Amino acid sequence: MSPLRRRSPFPRILLYAVLLAASVAFVAPFAWMIVTSLKPVEQAMSLPPDWIPREYDAVIAGRRVEVTKDYELRQAGEVVEMTAGEDAGRRVFLSAHQLAAGAGPWRVVHSVAPGWWHVTERLGEGRGAEPPRWDIVPPEAITSRVRLRWVNYPDALARLGGDTGGDDPAARLGRVSFWVFLGNSLTVCLLGVAGTVLSNAIVAYGFARLKWRGRDAFFAVTLATMMVPFPVLMVPLYGVFRGFGWIGTLLPLWVPAFFGSAFNIFLMRQFFRTIPEELSEAARIDGCSEWRIFWRIVLPLSKPVLATAALLHFLYAWNDFMAPLLYLTRKSTYTLSLALQSYESQTGGVQWHYLMAASAVTVLPVVVLFFFTQKVFIQGIATTGSKG
Amino acid sequence: MTPRERKGLFAGLGFTSLWIIGLAVFTGYPVVASLYFSFCDYSILKAPVWIGLENYRHLVHDELFWKSLRNTLFYAGLAVPLGTVVSLALAVLLNQEVRGRTLFRTIFYLPSIVPVVASAMLWLWIFNGEYGLLNAALKPFLAVVGLTPPAWLADPNWAKPALVIMSLWGTGNAMVIFLAGLQNVPKELYEAAAIDGATGWRRFWHVTLPMIAPVIYFNVIISLIGALQVFTQAFIMSEAANGNGNGSDGNPARSTLFYTIYLFSTAFYDLRMGYASAMAYVLFVVIAVLTWLATRLSRERLAQFE
Numbered sequence: 163m164s165p166l167r168r169r170s171p172f173p174r175i176l177l178y179a180v181l182l183a184a185s186v187a188f189v190a191p192f193a194w195m196i197v198t199s200l201k202p203v204e205q206a207m208s209l210p211p212d213w214i215p216r217e218y219d220a221v222i223a224g225r226r227v228e229v230t231k232d233y234e235l236r237q238a239g240e241v242v243e244m245t246a247g248e249d250a251g252r253r254v255f256l257s258a259h260q261l262a263a264g265a266g267p268w269r270v271v272h273s274v275a276p277g278w279w280h281v282t283e284r285l286g287e288g289r290g291a292e293p294p295r296w297d298i299v300p301p302e303a304i305t306s307r308v309r310l311r312w313v314n315y316p317d318a319l320a321r322l323g324g325d326t327g328g329d330d331p332a333a334r335l336g337r338v339s340f341w342v343f344l345g346n347s348l349t350v351c352l353l354g355v356a357g358t359v360l361s362n363a364i365v366a367y368g369f370a371r372l373k374w375r376g377r378d379a380f381f382a383v384t385l386a387t388m389m390v391p392f393p394v395l396m397v398p399l400y401g402v403f404r405g406f407g408w409i410g411t412l413l414p415l416w417v418p419a420f421f422g423s424a425f426n427i428f429l430m431r432q433f434f435r436t437i438p439e440e441l442s443e444a445a446r447i448d449g450c451s452e453w454r455i456f457w458r459i460v461l462p463l464s465k466p467v468l469a470t471a472a473l474l475h476f477l478y479a480w481n482d483f484m485a486p487l488l489y490l491t492r493k494s495t496y497t498l499s500l501a502l503q504s505y506e507s508q509t510g511g512v513q514w515h516y517l518m519a520a521s522a523v524t525v526l527p528v529v530v531l532f533f534f535t536q537k538v539f540i541q542g543i544a545t546t547g548s549k550g
Numbered sequence: 551m552t553p554r555e556r557k558g559l560f561a562g563l564g565f566t567s568l569w570i571i572g573l574a575v576f577t578g579y580p581v582v583a584s585l586y587f588s589f590c591d592y593s594i595l596k597a598p599v600w601i602g603l604e605n606y607r608h609l610v611h612d613e614l615f616w617k618s619l620r621n622t623l624f625y626a627g628l629a630v631p632l633g634t635v636v637s638l639a640l641a642v643l644l645n646q647e648v649r650g651r652t653l654f655r656t657i658f659y660l661p662s663i664v665p666v667v668a669s670a671m672l673w674l675w676i677f678n679g680e681y682g683l684l685n686a687a688l689k690p691f692l693a694v695v696g697l698t699p700p701a702w703l704a705d706p707n708w709a710k711p712a713l714v715i716m717s718l719w720g721t722g723n724a725m726v727i728f729l730a731g732l733q734n735v736p737k738e739l740y741e742a743a744a745i746d747g748a749t750g751w752r753r754f755w756h757v758t759l760p761m762i763a764p765v766i767y768f769n770v771i772i773s774l775i776g777a778l779q780v781f782t783q784a785f786i787m788s789e790a791a792n793g794n795g796n797g798s799d800g801n802p803a804r805s806t807l808f809y810t811i812y813l814f815s816t817a818f819y820d821l822r823m824g825y826a827s828a829m830a831y832v833l834f835v836v837i838a839v840l841t842w843l844a845t846r847l848s849r850e851r852l853a854q855f856e
Contacts, residue, residue, distance in 0.1 A: 181643055185657045191719060192661075194683050195672050207681045361568045368565025374558040375551075380566070387577050391779055391837055393813050394830040395576070397823045398583035401594060402575065421572025452561050481665040483782040488818065499667040503786055506671060514675050521668040528663050536656070543723060544730030 199519035200310040206514045217309035222297045229281035242268040274298045318519035343501040350415045351479040357419030358475040365422045366430035367456045388424045410491040426471045433467035470542030584827045592824035605828035618812040626777035628714045637721040641728035659722035670786040673716040677702035706805035731765035781810040
């Protein structure tokens with residue numbers, strides 16, 4: 163462009179280098195989430211971390227099967243099969259040291275060198291209670307190929323609702339389908355969005371386009387309430403909802419949206435004020451009521467700000483954790499976020515592959531929403547910032 | 551009041567009626583009730599009993615109160631300045647003429663819309679002391695100087711810095727706001743600065759920064775208010791990284807017992823709601839004072855620039 167641009171404070175290459183490094187730092191956590199969600203759990207916890215989900219195969223008992231790499235042996239020894247006693251027919255590994263100590267009733271199957279791997283057959287569906295077979299094989303006998311374990315996703319979602327795969331009737335009781343959580347989240351989000359758009363538009367019209375005594379003082383009070391931190395409201399609000407009999411239902415999470423919020427009133431008022439007053443005046447002369455002016459003239463011209471408020475509320479409601487934690491008591495009313503946290507705290511957070519799969523499912527809707535509405539999103543965020 | 555004025559008033563009240571109800575029920579009553587409860591012995595199970603300043607007197611001697619306050623200020627003191635610097639730096643970089651600006655902007659922005667619960671799970675995994683991605687990446691570098699990486703969320707000294715790092719990942723929202731502010735800076739100003747011979751750093755310091763100072767100020771206030779109420783990620787991660795407790799303990803060693811977490815558990819686990827209300831009002835005052843201070847300071851700064 164101009165000579166001005168060429169005197170940019172950053173040399174080009176440095177600029178791109180910094181941007182690329184920052185991008186890697188911002189993307190890596192996402193990528194790690196997806197990669198982990200597609201691995202079996204023991205690969206998720208392998209060291210050093212592997213960026214590729216794999217399937218390992220080795221020959222056990224003459225058959226090529228999928229295996230888990232359990233651990234690497236540090237010492238030489240032999241795999242033997244017991245030939246007498248209770249353990250007859252069982253195979254065990256004996257180190258060179260143990261072998262030297264005594265000669266039991268066993269038959270040597272094969273010898274093992276240091277650096278070989280203990281592998282166990284990965285059981286497929288329907289193998290029942292049969293114990294998995296294992297062996298100790300040289301590293302070069304294990305082949306690997308890329309395999310994305312999408313099956314983790316349905317498994318993780320089933321576990322979210324308390325389904326651990328067993329058929330135990332006691333465990334089946336109190337099991338909740340993932341779709342119920344999704345339904346709860348969508349209920350809260352969509353009803354909340356409807357309430358937000360409708361109520362705030364009506365209220366903001368009263369502040370932006372009508373002149374009445376006390377309006378400006380009331381608006382100042384409205385703005386001031388934005389300063390009040392939620393913890394101040396938390397305890398009495400709980401009492402209010404308890405009085406209504408709403409604790410344990412989704413109502414506290416979406417009904418308030420139908421009664422306006424200071425931020426959205428402010429956002430919409432700013433927009434409504436930019437619509438030329440002449441349009442309203444002309445309609446008034448034609449005998450239009452204020453409601454008709456609002457509904458037929460101002461609202462249709464305000465789609466951008468309505469979309470912004472709708473998006474921001476959807477995001478807020480989808481991501482909210484504290485309010486669901488406070489008000490929801492039964493599992494069947496949990497939102498997706500709360501279900502995810504509850505699953506994590508029950509399992510102690512070691513099933514990283516399932517946790518990452520369930521997290522990815524929770525993230526997916528907002529990412530998809532973002533890609534479809536990117537413009538509204540970015541412009542909305544930008545205006546909320548610059549007008550504050 | 552003329553009939554015309556009265557008609558106007560009715561219309562105004564009519565349009566704002568939903569908000570009048572909403573304001574009264576969901577904000578007005580709670581703000582007042584909370585203040586009243588703060589002078590009472592109150593669990594939700596029984597009617598509040600007036601005890602005067604007892605709750606506030608108790609607060610002064612409550613070690614956990616001070617601990618949670620220190621933790622919160624430590625967290626906010628790191629997260630807010632670092633977040634501002636990182637998001638402003640990214641915005642300045644993207645405000646240059648770069649190819650793929652939209653792509654970069656998307657990459658930096660996306661983490662900020664990830665549900666906190668999901669990002670807490672993700673960072674719990676990344677910060678895992680044994681198998682975590684971060685330590686796997688750090689180990690070889692630290693080994694050169696003979697150090698080992700910390701256990702992050704399981705280490706009382708590193709749990710808060712870990713939460714700060716996580717917060718930096720979600721700084722994209724502020725970046726978008728800064729970028730919009732930067733793009734609103736009139737080009738003529740840069741041209742004038744160029745004629746005066748100002749380049750690079752000087753141009754940034756004397757033209758860009760003063761022009762977007764209001765935006766920075768706005769952002770600092772918003773993120774400060776947010777940081778002082780940090781809850782969800784600490785609630786989830788402190789519990790999960792340390793294996794026991796119910797998230798409100800501020801494990802490890804109460805290093806992540808933040809103000810809102812202590813308040814929440816006082817109110818809803820211990821059912822000492824009067825005491826919790828007193829805590830809430832202290833927070834309210836702290837936030838109000840900080841906001842007022844920041845407003846005053848930034849006004850002075852802005853006046854200097856003008």
